[in-house]
Amino acid sequence: MAGGRKLLILNERDLAHPWAGGAEVHIMEIARRAVAAGYRPTLLCTRVRGAAAETVQDGVRIRRAGNRFSYYAMLPLLVRREIAEPGTVIIEHLNKIPFCTPLYARVPMIAVAHHLFGWTAFQQVSFPVAAAVVASERLIPPLYHGPIVAVSPSTRADLIARGVAADQIGIIPNGVDHARYVPAERPVNTPTLLVVARIEPYKRIDLILRALQTLIPRIPEIRLLVVGAGSALEPLRQQAAQLRIAEHVTFTGFVDEPTKVRWMQQAALVVNASEKEGWGLTVLEANACGVPAVASDVPGLRDAVVPGETGVLVPHGDVVQLSEAIRRLLTADDERHRLAVGARTWSLRFSWDESTRELLALIEATCAGARWRALLPTLGPWASPTVAPTAPAAPDALTRRAIA
Numbered sequence: 001m002a003g004g005r006k007l008l009i010l011n012e013r014d015l016a017h018p019w020a021g022g023a024e025v026h027i028m029e030i031a032r033r034a035v036a037a038g039y040r041p042t043l044l045c046t047r048v049r050g051a052a053a054e055t056v057q058d059g060v061r062i063r064r065a066g067n068r069f070s071y072y073a074m075l076p077l078l079v080r081r082e083i084a085e086p087g088t089v090i091i092e093h094l095n096k097i098p099f100c101t102p103l104y105a106r107v108p109m110i111a112v113a114h115h116l117f118g119w120t121a122f123q124q125v126s127f128p129v130a131a132a133v134v135a136s137e138r139l140i141p142p143l144y145h146g147p148i149v150a151v152s153p154s155t156r157a158d159l160i161a162r163g164v165a166a167d168q169i170g171i172i173p174n175g176v177d178h179a180r181y182v183p184a185e186r187p188v189n190t191p192t193l194l195v196v197a198r199i200e201p202y203k204r205i206d207l208i209l210r211a212l213q214t215l216i217p218r219i220p221e222i223r224l225l226v227v228g229a230g231s232a233l234e235p236l237r238q239q240a241a242q243l244r245i246a247e248h249v250t251f252t253g254f255v256d257e258p259t260k261v262r263w264m265q266q267a268a269l270v271v272n273a274s275e276k277e278g279w280g281l282t283v284l285e286a287n288a289c290g291v292p293a294v295a296s297d298v299p300g301l302r303d304a305v306v307p308g309e310t311g312v313l314v315p316h317g318d319v320v321q322l323s324e325a326i327r328r329l330l331t332a333d334d335e336r337h338r339l340a341v342g343a344r345t346w347s348l349r350f351s352w353d354e355s356t357r358e359l360l361a362l363i364e365a366t367c368a369g370a371r372w373r374a375l376l377p378t379l380g381p382w383a384s385p386t387v388a389p390t391a392p393a394a395p396d397a398l399t400r401r402a403i404a
Contacts (some may be wrong), residue, residue, distance in 0.1 A: 005040065006088040008042050009093070010093060012095070013142065015027075022116045023093055023095045029352040029356075033353065037356070041060045043060060043061075044082065044224055044308050046064060048064065075080050076104045076358045078111065083201060091112060092109060092112070095115070098140055111365060112157060113155050115276065129339070137162070140164060141164050147362055147366055148168055149171070149359065152279040152300055167376070171376075172359055175353070176287075176347050176352070181288035182288065182289065188267065189225065191219055192224075192267045193267065195271055196260060196263075196269045198284075199228045199236065209245065211319050211323040212245055213320045215326060223248055224249045227260060228251065228253075230255050261289065265289050269292060269326060270287075277298065277300030278300050290343065292329065292339035292342070293310065296322075312325045358377060
């Protein structure tokens with residue numbers, strides 16, 4: 001039983017950060033449910049302009065310190081202070097540079113791996129920083145000997161390929177808030193493409209802009225909505241102008257969660273051309289809104305999309321096939337509606353409640369010195385190759401819309 005156990009969560013960002021993504025959503029969804037189960041989570045992250053150094057959100061204590069560089073230097077001292085309380089457990093998110101907590105913290109620890117950058121880091125940051133990221137990721141196999149939770153089969157396979165023991169890694173996927181992400185009641189009549197992401201170079205939104213340029217002559221009313229903030233935002237605006245498609249593209253910047261949901265509900269397709277993902281949470285959130293996906297066939301996204309049932313996968317970097325897949329679905333209403341129903345059904349497999357239950361059970365087994373390897377699920381929602389709902393199949397708004 002939790003008994004008020006303190007959970008020390010380590011991640012560079014929290015949801016207040018303008019570059020927050022799926023990892024930050026994961027942290028808060030799990031942490032707020034842990035609070036309801038009697039735990040006391042504390043998130044240690046970087047400072048962000050306009051946010052207090054310490055605050056409490058939904059029962060989760062958030063402590064912010066340092067910038068994206070000084071934070072890592074400060075962390076060992078901050079961690080040692082936080083774990084002075086007996087019974088504390090560390091949950092370290094392997095999302096950027098590993099924190100290497102086994103070197104300086106002698107308490108039970110669980111690592112949550114969203115994705116590893118590997119060589120894609122060199123397209124994201126400067127050469128010295130990318131080299132440091134790649135080198136730091138090589139420390140994971142020799143340093144981390146406790147349980148590691150991967151959010152997808154692709155991330156688990158990546159960890160194994162890097163030398164982490166297979167029986168050390170389980171899969172607990174991200175969930176979906178099905179109370180928030182629901183289909184719109186009214187049909188979508190405009191051919192709107194949606195991108196929801198941190199706007200970074202490795203997300204390859206440039207490929208989607210190039211595909212859009214080829215689609216405009218055939219579908220003049222097509223629109224692209226790019227939701228999110230990041231370092232690639234201004235270069236993408238410039239690219240849209242150079243391609244003479246700016247009037248068809250809207251860059252919203254950072255938006256709050258209700259606004260994001262409204263944009264998803266109004267989209268015809270969600271598109272993700274990333275080089276690599278840990279999972280593809282925004283694809284599942286759009287699926288829950290009844291929006292099928294067109295995505296690159298890369299790690300993470302091939303876990304999120306069931307080809308022919310929830311969307312289409314295309315070879316990464318192939319603008320011709322990306323454009324053709326989008327065109328086909330925008331002009332074939334019956335096929336798009338079929339995939340929309342399949343997408344909504346697929347999304348019902350993913351639950352934050354279930355993911356929290358599995359993670360908390362793993363925490364308690366680890367603290368008790370029990371055989372935690374027996375609790376590591378390795379298939380999760382991917383146990384069956386076909387889409388099947390985990391909720392009653394009563395017609396919802398999407399199904400009524402599709403058969404109208």
